[in-house]
Amino acid sequence: MSSAKSVEVSDLDLYYGSFHAVQNVNMTIQPNKVTALIGSSGCGKSTFLRSLNRMHELVHGARVEGSVILEGQDIYAPDVDPVAVRSQVGMVFQQPNPFPTMSIYENVAAGLRLNSRRMKKPAMDEIVERSLRGANLWEEVKNRLERAGSGLSGGQQQRLCIARAIAVEPEVLLMDEPCSALDPVATLAIEELIRELKVNYTIVIVTHNMQQASRASDITGFFNLEESGKPGRLVEIDETETIFSNPANKATEDYVTGRFG
Amino acid sequence: MASSSSDAAGAGRPGGSFRRPGDRVFSGLATGAGVTILALLAGVAIFLMIEAWPAITAPAEDIPGGEGLWHLIAPLAFGTVLGSLIAILLAVPMAIGVSLYITHFAPRRLSQTLGYIIDLLAAVPSIVYGLWGIAVLGPAAVGMHRWLAGNLGFIPFFEGPASATGRTMLVVGVVLGVMILPIITAVTREVFSQTPRAQIEAALALGATRWEMIRMTVLPFGKSAVIGGSMLGLGRALGETMAVTIILSVSGAVTLNLISSGNPSTIAANIALNFPESSGLAVNALIASGLALFAITLVVNMAARAVIYRSEQALR
Ligand SMILES: Nc1ncnc2c1ncn2[C@@H]1O[C@H](COP(=O)(O)OP(=O)(O)OP(=O)(O)O)[C@@H](O)[C@H]1O
Ligand SMILES: [Mg+2]
Numbered sequence: 001m002s003s004a005k006s007v008e009v010s011d012l013d014l015y016y017g018s019f020h021a022v023q024n025v026n027m028t029i030q031p032n033k034v035t036a037l038i039g040s041s042g043c044g045k046s047t048f049l050r051s052l053n054r055m056h057e058l059v060h061g062a063r064v065e066g067s068v069i070l071e072g073q074d075i076y077a078p079d080v081d082p083v084a085v086r087s088q089v090g091m092v093f094q095q096p097n098p099f100p101t102m103s104i105y106e107n108v109a110a111g112l113r114l115n116s117r118r119m120k121k122p123a124m125d126e127i128v129e130r131s132l133r134g135a136n137l138w139e140e141v142k143n144r145l146e147r148a149g150s151g152l153s154g155g156q157q158q159r160l161c162i163a164r165a166i167a168v169e170p171e172v173l174l175m176d177e178p179c180s181a182l183d184p185v186a187t188l189a190i191e192e193l194i195r196e197l198k199v200n201y202t203i204v205i206v207t208h209n210m211q212q213a214s215r216a217s218d219i220t221g222f223f224n225l226e227e228s229g230k231p232g233r234l235v236e237i238d239e240t241e242t243i244f245s246n247p248a249n250k251a252t253e254d255y256v257t258g259r260f261g
Numbered sequence: 262m263a264s265s266s267s268d269a270a271g272a273g274r275p276g277g278s279f280r281r282p283g284d285r286v287f288s289g290l291a292t293g294a295g296v297t298i299l300a301l302l303a304g305v306a307i308f309l310m311i312e313a314w315p316a317i318t319a320p321a322e323d324i325p326g327g328e329g330l331w332h333l334i335a336p337l338a339f340g341t342v343l344g345s346l347i348a349i350l351l352a353v354p355m356a357i358g359v360s361l362y363i364t365h366f367a368p369r370r371l372s373q374t375l376g377y378i379i380d381l382l383a384a385v386p387s388i389v390y391g392l393w394g395i396a397v398l399g400p401a402a403v404g405m406h407r408w409l410a411g412n413l414g415f416i417p418f419f420e421g422p423a424s425a426t427g428r429t430m431l432v433v434g435v436v437l438g439v440m441i442l443p444i445i446t447a448v449t450r451e452v453f454s455q456t457p458r459a460q461i462e463a464a465l466a467l468g469a470t471r472w473e474m475i476r477m478t479v480l481p482f483g484k485s486a487v488i489g490g491s492m493l494g495l496g497r498a499l500g501e502t503m504a505v506t507i508i509l510s511v512s513g514a515v516t517l518n519l520i521s522s523g524n525p526s527t528i529a530a531n532i533a534l535n536f537p538e539s540s541g542l543a544v545n546a547l548i549a550s551g552l553a554l555f556a557i558t559l560v561v562n563m564a565a566r567a568v569i570y571r572s573e574q575a576l577r
Binding site for chain 1: 459460466477478482
C-alpha cells in the first residue's frame with residue numbers, strides 16, 4: 001500500500017494576480033490523520049487546499065510564495081515537476097466529476113494508464129477492485145463495471161471519484177467539500193470511508209459542516225477573513241476536540257458555536 | 262445538420278395539457294422553423310428528382326457521351342470524392358492540432374488573436390483560394406510532383422508522369438484542404454475551449470500531463486464537434502466549383518494517379534463548365550449528376566452521425 005506522508009507548510013502566501021488571497025500559513029499536516037479545514041466562505045480554504053498539489057497555479061496569474069514540503073521535498077522547488085506532485089497528492093472535488101465518456105472501470109483505471117505506464121489486465125483488474133472496495137463502492141457496481149460512470153447516483157459518483165483518486169496510491173488525499181452535493185446518508189457513508197482511509201493516507205478535507213469536522217477529523221484548522229478584500233489567514237489549528245470545546249481564539253469559538261460575524 | 266433543433270424542441274415539451282401562451286408561441290415558431298428546413302430539403306430533393314428523371318430513363322445513346330448516365334456521372338463522382346478525401350485527410354488533423362494549440366498551448370494573448378484570424382480565414386471566398394492555387398501553389402508544386410513521380414512512383418497515387426503545370430488532383434486536394442481548414446478549426450476550437458473545467462482538473466489532479474489531459478477530456482468532449490466541423494468542411498469541398506474549375510486539367514480519366522495532367526473532373530466543376538452550353542437532355546443529365554452529389558453528401562453525413570451515435574451508445 002501507499003505510505004502516508006506528512007506535509008510541512010511554511011510562510012505560505014497565495015495570490016490571484018495582484019489579489020492576496022491567503023496570507024502566511026504555517027502548519028504541519030500529520031500522516032495518517034484527517035485534518036479538517038473550516039472557515040467562512042471566501043476565506044481561502046479551497047485556494048490553500050489547491051496549493052498543496054499545485055492546482056492553484058492552473059489559474060491564470062495565480063502565484064505562490066513560501067514552501068510546501070512533502071516528506072523532505074519542497075513541491076515548489078524549481079526542479080520539481082507539478083505532474084509528479086499531483087500523482088503523489090490526490091484530490092477529490094466538491095462536485096463529483098467522473099469522466100463522462102469512460103466506463104466505471106475506465107474511470108478507476110484512468111490514473112493507472114497515465115505517464116505511459118503499462119500494466120497487465122489482471123493486475124489492473126485487481127487494483128480497480130481494491131480501489132472500488134476501498135471506496136465502499138464495489139458491491140454496488142461490480143456487475144456493471146462497463147457502464148458509464150456518469151450513470152451513477154451523486155453519492156456513488158463521489159465514491160467513484162475517491163476510488164479513482166486512491167487507485168494511484170497517493171501519499172496525501174485532498175478533499176474539497178466532498179459531501180456538499182450529497183444527502184445525509186451518502187454523507188455519512190463518505191465520512192465512514194474517510195475514517196477508514198486514514199489508515200493508509202494523510203487526508204485534508206475542507207468542510208462547511210461543523211458536525212462533519214468534529215465527527216471525521218483528528219485535527220481542525222480554522223481560517224478566517226478579517227474583512228472582505230483582505231487575505232484569509234489560518235487563525236488556529238489544533239486537535240479537533242480542543243477546537244470544538246476549548247479553542248484558544250475568540251473568533252474560532254464564535255465560528256464553531258455559530259456566533260460568527 | 263439541423264438534427265439538434267428537433268431534439269431541443271422535444272426535450273422542452275411540457276407534460277401536462279396546460280401551456281403558457283409564451284411557450285405556445287415559441288414552440289410554434291421553433292416547430293415552424295424545423296418544418297421549413299425539412300420542407301426546403303424535401304423540395305430540393307424533389308426538384309432534382311423531377312428534373313433528373315428524363316436523363317435517368319433515357320436510352321444510353323441519347324446521354325452526352327453516348328454511353329449512358331452512369332458513364333457520365335461515375336468518373337465525376339470519383340473525382341469529387343477523391344479531391345475531397347485528400348482535402349479532409351489533410352485538413353482534419355491540422356485543424357485538430359491548430360485548435361488544441363489555440364485552446365490549450367498558446368499563450369493567452371496569442372490564442373485570442375489566432376482565434377480571430379481563423380474565423381476571418383473561414384469567411385474568405387473560395388475563388389481567392391482558387392486563384393492562389395493556380396497562380397502560386399500549382400507552379401510551386403511542379404518540382405515536388407517530379408520528385409514524387411521519381412521517388413515514390415511505385416505508389417499508385419504518384420505513378421506519374423508528373424504534370425508540368427501543377428494543375429493536378431493533388432494540388433486541387435491541397436487547395437481544398439487549405440480552404441476548409443479554417444472552417445473545421447473554427448468549429449473545433451470553439452468546442453475544445455468549452456471542455457468543462459471540472460473534467461480538466463480531474464485529469465490533471467490524477468497526475469496527467471497536458472497531452473494526457475487532452476486525450477482524456479478535451480478530445481472525447483470535442484469528438485462530435487470534430488465530426489460536425491469536418492462535415493461542414495467536407496460539404497464545402499464536395500461542392501466547391503470555382504477553385505476546381507480553374508485549377509484542374511481534366512481528361513475524364515478514372516485514375517488514382519494524383520500528379521498527372523489527366524484527371525477526372527468533379528461534379529460541381531463539370532456542371533459549372535457545361536451548363537451554359539447545354540440544352541435538352543444534357544441539362545437533365547447535369548441535374549442528375551447534381552442529384553448524385555446531393556446523395557453523396559447525405560450518405561457521408563449520415564455515416565458520420567452513425568459513427569458518433571454508435572460511440573455514444575457503446576457506454577450505455
Ligand atoms: N480563480 C480565481 N481567480 C481570482 N480570485 C479567486 C479565484 N478563486 C478564488 N478567488 C478568490 O480568492 C478568495 C478565496 O477563495 P476560495 O475559493 O479559496 O474560498 P473558500 O474558503 O474555498 O470559500 P468557499 O467556502 O465558499 O468555498 C476569494 O476572495 C475568491 O474570490
Ligand atoms: Mg471552496
